Amino acid sequence: MSNFILHLDMNSYFASVEQQANSFLRGKPVGVCAYLAPRGCIIASSKEAKKLGIKVGCTVEKAKQIYPKIILVENEPAKYRSTTKKIFNILSDYTDRIEPYSIDEAFLDMTGHIKNWQQGEKIILEIKARIKKEVGEWLACSAGLSWTRFLAKFASDICEKDSYLLIDSIAKMEDIFNRVKITEAWGIKERMQVHLNRLGIFNLLDLKNFPVANIMQALGKPGYYLWANANGVEVQGIRTQEEILPKSIGHSYCMPRHTTDLKYLAGILMKLSEKTGRRLRIQGLEARGIYAGYWLKYGGGFFKSKKVPSALFTTEEIFKAAQNLLFKTLPPRAVTMLAVSVTQLQPLTNQLDLFYSLDKKRFACQAMDKINDKFGEYTIFNGTMWGLGDQAHDRIGFRKSVEIMDKLDRFSYEPI
Numbered sequence: 001m002s003n004f005i006l007h008l009d010m011n012s013y014f015a016s017v018e019q020q021a022n023s024f025l026r027g028k029p030v031g032v033c034a035y036l037a038p039r040g041c042i043i044a045s046s047k048e049a050k051k052l053g054i055k056v057g058c059t060v061e062k063a064k065q066i067y068p069k070i071i072l073v074e075n076e077p078a079k080y081r082s083t084t085k086k087i088f089n090i091l092s093d094y095t096d097r098i099e100p101y102s103i104d105e106a107f108l109d110m111t112g113h114i115k116n117w118q119q120g121e122k123i124i125l126e127i128k129a130r131i132k133k134e135v136g137e138w139l140a141c142s143a144g145l146s147w148t149r150f151l152a153k154f155a156s157d158i159c160e161k162d163s164y165l166l167i168d169s170i171a172k173m174e175d176i177f178n179r180v181k182i183t184e185a186w187g188i189k190e191r192m193q194v195h196l197n198r199l200g201i202f203n204l205l206d207l208k209n210f211p212v213a214n215i216m217q218a219l220g221k222p223g224y225y226l227w228a229n230a231n232g233v234e235v236q237g238i239r240t241q242e243e244i245l246p247k248s249i250g251h252s253y254c255m256p257r258h259t260t261d262l263k264y265l266a267g268i269l270m271k272l273s274e275k276t277g278r279r280l281r282i283q284g285l286e287a288r289g290i291y292a293g294y295w296l297k298y299g300g301g302f303f304k305s306k307k308v309p310s311a312l313f314t315t316e317e318i319f320k321a322a323q324n325l326l327f328k329t330l331p332p333r334a335v336t337m338l339a340v341s342v343t344q345l346q347p348l349t350n351q352l353d354l355f356y357s358l359d360k361k362r363f364a365c366q367a368m369d370k371i372n373d374k375f376g377e378y379t380i381f382n383g384t385m386w387g388l389g390d391q392a393h394d395r396i397g398f399r400k401s402v403e404i405m406d407k408l409d410r411f412s413y414e415p416i
């Protein structure tokens with residue numbers, strides 16, 4: 001047991017940040033909403049609101065029924081982002097290996113930075129105190145310390161709010177496994193519980209002691225991960241931002257039709273943006289930069305990269321950024337290849353998770369993704385792609401598209 005992994009999770013984060021910013025809200029039931037209309041969703045509720053049963057996902061209408069005097073505020077992502085930055089700055093004083101897991105959660109690899117559990121406990125208390133002192137007295141967090149990433153998160157998930165839990169031995173782990181519901185474990189939802197019950201696994205201790213070969217036979221690879229997590233075996237470890245993030249995501253396409261037809265080119269560009277955007281969104285990322293270009297018939301071309309003022313996320317945002325970069329420069333010569341790539345990738349910061357988008361356009365785009373996930377690519381798509389014809393969907397050759405950065409880095413820059 002030589003590893004020390006710390007997981008930190010801010011409590012009622014968005015609501016606490018609002019209460020921190022406005023002392024009038026402190027100690028009162030507060031709901032942070034996607035938007036304030038009756039159908040708007042609560043995306044974070046203060047601990048006082050939680051006590052009344054007003055949870056995340058509750059509509060504004062319902063929240064008012066439960067407690068008419070509830071204070072509802074519209075979310076302000078910039079405020080949460082800047083607060084997170086301050087918190088993560090404090091965390092970076094303790095280790096250089098930090099995995100930002102969400103806007104209000106992080107894993108810290110303390111291995112090599114502390115020698116024993118007591119030191120770890122001291123650091124947890126210090127971090128909690130520093131967040132209150134340096135960022136805001138109303139900001140509380142839960143922390144878990146153990147020897148694997150899973151156990152650290154499990155510990156902070158099950159401990160009391162504004163406190164911490166150390167899982168520092170197999171005996172303590174087994175004792176806790178015997179007491180908590182299996183669905184409290186990170187990654188085990190009701191559906192998995194049904195599968196596990198069928199195997200005779202009713203709590204985490206059963207899972208720990210189950211023969212690994214049998215669980216793998218029943219559940220495949222996921223079965224192994226479950227078993228390993230319950231046995232204190234590290235399956236993933238900490239991955240820092242640099243290790244997780246791809247450098248860029250992009251697609252290029254050599255066109256069967258060499259043309260100056262802007263409508264056709266816009267259609268192709270939209271499709272490349274959609275392919276790029278889908279991959280960006282699947283990975284929960286947004287982009288601060290765009291890189292796009294084209295080749296012309298009889299040689300020559302144009303490639304340019306640009307930083308964008310607000311992060312790219314939707315297909316439309318990517319398309320517009322690429323179009324701005326390219327279409328003004330198009331000479332009256334046929335285009336043979338188009339390329340789009342998003343760069344300077346970062347984890348999505350202005351939403352809770354992929355299902356609670358705070359921005360209507362982003363939300364619509366994610367809804368389209370879900371439809372295409374379920375019913376197949378291009379079940380629903382932007383009208384600009386219209387007219388590429390059905391053949392384009394199958395035969396356009398996107399499967400052959402490549403990561404354009406690698407390719408274009410070697411491409412000699414030929415301005416026109």
Ligand SMILES: [Mg+2]
Binds near residue numbers: 009010012
């Ligand atoms: Mg939290």
